[in-house]
Each structure stands twice: as C-alpha cells, then as structure tokens.
Amino acid sequence: MLRTWLTDRFGLDVPLVGAPMAGVSDGRLAAAVSAAGGLGMFGVPATAPASWVAQQAAVAGASGRPYGVGLMAWTLPDHPGQLDAVLEARPALVSISYGDYAPYVEPLRRAGIAVATQAGTTAEARAAERAGVDVIVARGGEGGGHGRDEVSTLPLLQGVLDEVGGPVLAAGGIATARGLAAVLAAGAEGAWVGTAFLGCAETTLSGPARERVLATGETGTAYGRVFDIAQRLAWPPEYGGRALRNAFFDRWHGREERLATDEAARADLEAARGEGDFDTAYIYAGQAVGLVRGQRTAADVVAAFGAADKLLRRFGGS
Structure with a gap:
C-alpha cells in the first residue's frame, strides 16, 4: 500500500483525489470515490444555492469516509451562502481556487477543514503557500475544465516542488497508474484526477x-x-x-x-x-481523454490507480 501525506491525512488506500468537476461530480461520485479508497470531491457550480451544497454534502458523506468540496473563489462574493453551507457540512477538504481565495483560507481552517488551491504557475504556488493553504495542487495545462494553459504538468510539478515546502498534488493528464507512479516518483503526495472518471455512470453526464x-x-x-x-x-x-x-x-x-x-x-x-447536441454543447475534459476507453465504475478506476504501488516497486528495484 502506498503511503504519503495524502493517505495519512485522510485515511486513504490510494493517494488519489477525485477532482471537483462542477456540473459533472456531485455527491454521488464523491461518495463512490471515497468508498473505494480515494478522496472523492464534488464541485459547486457557479450559481448553486446553499441548499444544493448541503444536499450533496449529505450524499457525499453517507459512506462515512472523508470527502471534499470544490469552490470557485470568483463566485463567492455573489453567493456567500455556498461557503456557509460548506462550513456547516465540515468536509475533510475544501479546494478554493480561481480568484481571490485568500480571505477564505483561515475561516475554513478554523473549522477544522484542510484547504487546497489549484496553481497553474510556480508563482501561483508560492502565493498559495503564503496564504496558508494546507496543500497545493500543481495543475498543468493538460487538465480538463478550467485553469491556466501556460505550463504543462511535469515542468510545473518540478518547479512547484522546488519552490514550496508543503505537500503538493499533481493534476493534469493523469489517468492511469503509470501517471500516478510518475508524479509520486517526482515527489508529489498524490494525484488530482478528473478526466479518468468521465466514463463512470456515477457522474452526472448523460x-x-x-x-x-x-x-x-x-x-x-x-x-x-x-x-x-x-x-x-x-x-x-x-x-x-x-x-x-x-x-x-x-x-x-x-x-x-x-x-x-x-x-x-x-x-x-x-x-x-x-x-444533448454535443456538436454545440460542451463537455469539459483533459488531454488524458484518449485513455478513457470504456465505461467503468468509480471503484474500478480507483482500484486501477492502486497498481501504481507495483510499478514503483518494480522500477525501484525492491
């Protein structure tokens, strides 16, 4: 079993976070990922009411395992109830990114909630460390959904690991055990994965x-x-x-x-x-989409990532 800061902090079997994909990952997917031994998260859409957040938190927490919630900082001034609902639910982890997230870090931490933010450049990672977040997500431009497209995952991860002292997760283009093994070998504490779950029935995709x-x-x-x-x-x-x-x-x-x-x-x-006309309508996905080749359950996806342990032992010579 792989052990990292991520697995120890949240009691996980696999150092894997299911990314909070707003509009795709709700409480059902978060619960499935957590029950399988990863850390499941659900993403809060821009205009979602506090009641929706509370409902999804109840679903995500039904497994009894830790789960997380993703918030978008740019929406919170107009929708403060989202943060209130998250504070009330007390998830294990909250990701807050894309905008001025710094004012929300300490209120979340005072509530006993670990705080993550997604950084698309090394400068953003340094700023996140100064803001006091618990874990930085180095998100490369390969990633699906929103973020910067300035640096790809591997060079970004190397730069961030050299510059910050706290735990770092890698995101963008990681869809198999090989990808997880690669970022763990580089020094990440785990992977932040979204696209790999897009073939799962537990998402909200049609x-x-x-x-x-x-x-x-x-x-x-x-x-x-x-x-x-x-x-x-x-x-x-x-x-x-x-x-x-x-x-x-x-x-x-x-x-x-x-x-x-x-x-x-x-x-x-x-x-x-x-x-459902997808010649016009959007489906957010990262460059790892070509590795999503069949419908699987979230538990299947998490289990497949667990093979990173064998890969690391094989190439480590142990």
Whole structure:
C-alpha cells in the first residue's frame, strides 16, 4: 500500500483525489470515490444555492469516509451562502481556487477543514503557500475544465516542488497508474484526477455525453474561453477551459469579441445543452481523454490507480 501525506491525512488506500468537476461530480461520485479508497470531491457550480451544497454534502458523506468540496473563489462574493453551507457540512477538504481565495483560507481552517488551491504557475504556488493553504495542487495545462494553459504538468510539478515546502498534488493528464507512479516518483503526495472518471455512470453526464467522451482520442480537446463567453460567465480571463473540441468551438475560437454580443449564439448553446447536441454543447475534459476507453465504475478506476504501488516497486528495484 502506498503511503504519503495524502493517505495519512485522510485515511486513504490510494493517494488519489477525485477532482471537483462542477456540473459533472456531485455527491454521488464523491461518495463512490471515497468508498473505494480515494478522496472523492464534488464541485459547486457557479450559481448553486446553499441548499444544493448541503444536499450533496449529505450524499457525499453517507459512506462515512472523508470527502471534499470544490469552490470557485470568483463566485463567492455573489453567493456567500455556498461557503456557509460548506462550513456547516465540515468536509475533510475544501479546494478554493480561481480568484481571490485568500480571505477564505483561515475561516475554513478554523473549522477544522484542510484547504487546497489549484496553481497553474510556480508563482501561483508560492502565493498559495503564503496564504496558508494546507496543500497545493500543481495543475498543468493538460487538465480538463478550467485553469491556466501556460505550463504543462511535469515542468510545473518540478518547479512547484522546488519552490514550496508543503505537500503538493499533481493534476493534469493523469489517468492511469503509470501517471500516478510518475508524479509520486517526482515527489508529489498524490494525484488530482478528473478526466479518468468521465466514463463512470456515477457522474452526472448523460449517456450520449459519456459516449462522446469514450469516442474522443488524445488530440480531441481544445482550450479557450468560447463556452464561458457564450454563457456570459464571469470567469477571470486567465482561466480558460479545456473541453472536447466541437463545431461551436471551432466556429467561435478567435472571434470571442463578437461572440460576447451575439445573442443567437448564446441561445444556440443553451438549446444544445438541453437537447444533448454535443456538436454545440460542451463537455469539459483533459488531454488524458484518449485513455478513457470504456465505461467503468468509480471503484474500478480507483482500484486501477492502486497498481501504481507495483510499478514503483518494480522500477525501484525492491
């Protein structure tokens, strides 16, 4: 059994965190990952009410195992009830990223909650350490969903490990035991994984969306702000999103200024989301999507990552 700061802190069997993918991971997926021996998390959508957070926390905690919650700092000034609900639920870990997260670190820590933040550059990691977070997630540009696309995972991880003294997790492009073994060998305390779970029935993805994921190869993602601008979401501009490439993205990439005022395009995207038309609607996923080749349970995915132990012992010569 692999033992790291992450496994010891949260009583895990595998040094693995299920990334808090807002709109994809709710309490059900978080509970499944935690029950399987990882640390499951659910992501809080930008406008989710406090009642939703409380409901999902109850589901995530039903297994009796530790779980976590992901918050987006840029949304909290307009939705303070999200933080209140998280403080009330007392999850084991809260990730708060993308915006001014620093004011929320101490309230969470005073409640006995470990705090993580995702850093896309070494400078962001140094700032996170100064802010007092418990664990830094070095998230490379390969990762799905939102974040920076300036540095890929391996060079970022090396830089962050050289610069900060606290525990570091690696995120972006890690979808198999080989990836987990690689980042552990480099010095990370575990992996932060989202895309690997997209083939699981425990996500909130529809059947057609999962089929689209499974049919996509390693070059089938694209990074940008098209889908955020079309929805009029106020994401900080430095944090674009990586999603499956589709016709809507290709039509508007490079034309974001016009898209910001095109109400017909906005309506098209909204309608496509309701209809499950993924030539227009988005599915966020990272570059590891080509490694997601079949539908599995979350427990299957966590168990497969557990093989990192054998890989490390094999190449370590023990």
